[in-house]
Amino acid sequence: MKSIINKINILVGLVCLSLLFGCEDIIEFPLKESQKLPVIDAEFDMYTGICMVKVSQTQSLLDKEPSPVVSGLEVSIQYDNTKSKIFIATEKGTYQSEKFIARPGKTYTLIIKNLMGQEYRAKAVAPKLILPIVKDSVIKYTSNGIDVAFEWNDPQNQENYYWPILTVNKVPKKSWYNITSDNGRNGNTMFENLQVNAKKSDEIGIQLQSLDADSFRYYQQLINLSFDEQLPYNSKNNFDKPAAGVFRIINYKPIKLTLK
């Protein structure tokens, strides 16, 4: 469904472009400024067992400096009611948990204290592991790189969210626009076709990341996948106080492709 929505987006974009045969001008316009808010980019990787949290702040629209990071925070993750893991700061504004095993279906609560004088909490449910099915015949070399098609079986009677990613030499090549759900395809075989800029000698892999529902919605809204001419808005995240960013849990098992 996502790829269809994307393609409808392309069509609508073409319509708009064809209409806008006027012109674009960069103009002086008085932009307002709002209070600074925390930006929390938190990811719990169930494959590595590590949760990483990066905290920064929103900036003025005309600010050309890098995002200001926020250090000196107390970060922890709670699960099974009583258990918790304390994070350590690995660099300014970046906090990391020790390795631990998360179980699909369980809820994990991220707690950040002393963040702009407040405590921020976010809950996320660990998603199931889904493995991709890759056939050799659908790996192609093109002038732009490598083209990989693969499929997977979506579990029935539950909502599932995915972020299919190709890795080149173990480095994920993420595209926000590949985030998808099983809406309209529940319980069916799902299909993805990704392209990546790579050489024959590179090591190519697939990560079919399962996402939790809140982070899927957050990213979907952030990149405005829907094309309903909506007013601009802030993506809804899973923090209990106003903030940008999201706490996500991803589950996957990397698959190395054998290229012939």
Add this chain to the structure above:
Amino acid sequence: MLATSNGEAIPFANVGIEGKTMGASTNAYGYFSFTLPEGSYKLKVSNLGYKNKFLDLNLIQNLSIEIKLIESTQILDEVVIKGKVGDENLSKNEMGTVSLNIKDVAKIPVFLGEKDIVKTLQMTPGVKANSAGGSGFYVRGGNIDQNLILLDEAPIYNPSHLFGFFSVFNSDALKDIKLYKGTAPAQFGGRASSVLDIKMKEGNSQKFETEGGIGLLSSRLSIQGPIKKDKASFIISGRRTYFDILVRPFTQDVSLYFYDLNLKANYKINQKNQVFVSGYNGKDNFGIEGAGLSWGNKTATLRWTHLATKKLFINTTAIFSDFAYGIGLDFERERFKLNAGIKDINLKQDFNFFLSPSQTISFGWNSIYHTLTPGKTTVLDSTGIISSSEFAKKKGLESGIYFSDEVKFNSKLSINFGLRYSFLNNLGPADVYGYAEDGKIKSITGYSNGDIYNTYLGAEPRINLDWRINKKSAVKGAAGRNIQYMHQINNGTAGLPIDVYLISSPNIKPLATDQVSVGYFRNLNSNQYEFSTEIYYKNFQNLPDYVDGTQVFMNPNIEASVRATQGRAYGLEMYLKKNVGKLTGWASYTLAKTERKSPEINQGGWYPARQDRRHELSLVGIYEFSPNYTLSATWVYFTGDAVTFPTAKFNLDGQNFFYYSERNGYRLPNYHRADIGLTRKLKSSKKRESDINFSIYNLYNRRNAFMLNVRENYQNTGNTEVVKTALFGIVPSITYNFKF
């Protein structure tokens, strides 16, 4: 009452008795009735665009007469200037209305020479264009879907061609256009803000006539004439653009055109019975490199008018309306097709009982069977799998009964009051979802075909008062309530035809608006000038709005994300019109405020709606400086639309995004534009006439903002810039019109 030139009925004409205070109007179908004691009377008949007519009557028994009025253009210019102009604007018990003379519409300069009634309406007070150059409109703070647009009584759900730059109404096929901005007659219902009642020509019952035009964008042709003189006639009118044909030598990949076809025929069975059949079919097609959008409206109307007694007139109508759109994508690996739309089948009966010359009672009923098709998709993916899915159709029966009474108490005071009682029955088959506050499905209840699973009822009272102060001035007041059960949920401005309609249901309450207005009307210089000013206040309850971030399109659970919000609109409208003379035209000014309120937006406070424009000014002038040359000019100015812009930015995973702190907290730059047109009559004879029209849209090439966009500079990441997109600069056009 009929027009001499073509035998067409004249609606809403004034009929009075000289020396008496009594008077009446013809109804929408040209009928009227008087009851008078035996005696001699002088009947005076008048209507805008026609010469006044006086008839001497010696009444000794019941009398049925056919009155024919001569159009004013058939009279010498001098007579028109010196002749007495009617004061219908003072004497008619109605306010908040706009009537357009189709001949005036033709004289006003417009974009690419396409005369357009909607663009003309947008230059009248209280009516705002939905976007620069767009053919959607807002009336007194209402959304676009709150306008009931009727073409020969059939609703038109999407009145736009070419992504909103042209309306679907081909002026050549139209006879009468009336917009009710406030309290519409009780026979109309189903929309919260306005009624645009458009009647097609019936066809010339006297002689064959062909008219048309050839323009840069499109050509049009209409043929009308008698099937049997004075008994039956027809009109067929078509229009098509040829942009696609013009670009074909350069590319085969682009398809962009629209067409429309209007048909109407009538047959007068006898003096008491007449039947009409009319239809419209219009379609837009846009395709580019394997992707295509198409949309269109189809309507059909079958009407029987019957004079049951000397006092009772009955109009019985069956109506069909179908708005459909489709999206097709044919890419290398995937194919996708979507079809969606809305179909209505409507039956109605209207009764006019002419109780006395000073009292007319109207009553009737109607029932509309709505079928909404949210979307049927077919997907063929690269593995060869074809999957087809269809979101459940929604069905509803919307009905209404009404009664209204127009009473003239004396020469000064008249009252028109009415009550409409509307009903909506949601019909199965359906799976009705109950939602928790967080939007999650709480319950599902299944209903079989024909089951009524929900009913809404609502009373819609309305009243109009007219107090004639003296011969030159009148004070009018109106108040009324309107209820709307059908809602367009995506209120976009780009004119894309992907409308998502919802019908009120257990999850979506009907929208209700209450409006109060007061106006002062004054005519000057023997009615040559009309001046009016109206103030209004309108309150919106249960205005449906979706939660930010909702996927509106192809979302089976869209109802979970729809919230009932509040709205209010108030304003002052002023209108000065010059009706006769070499220079005619009008000036229109609106001072208005339109706000919305939702607990989830802007901390629950009132915020400006997109259509909130504080000032709006339109000037229209038509100058006939010789019998062969007419110069026309318009100038429009309005406050920029309220828009939402970011107030901060943030970085996530190396990519910058914007943060928004308030809805509609900014304004687009103010808009203004001038257009001019020159029409030169070419050599004409009694049988043939033609003219050529030059027009220039956006005369001084003002780069008005169609939209503003905040974005990161592509080359210099981290630099935020505001980009203005302007649509059309100066656009000259030429059109050749002919009639024989």
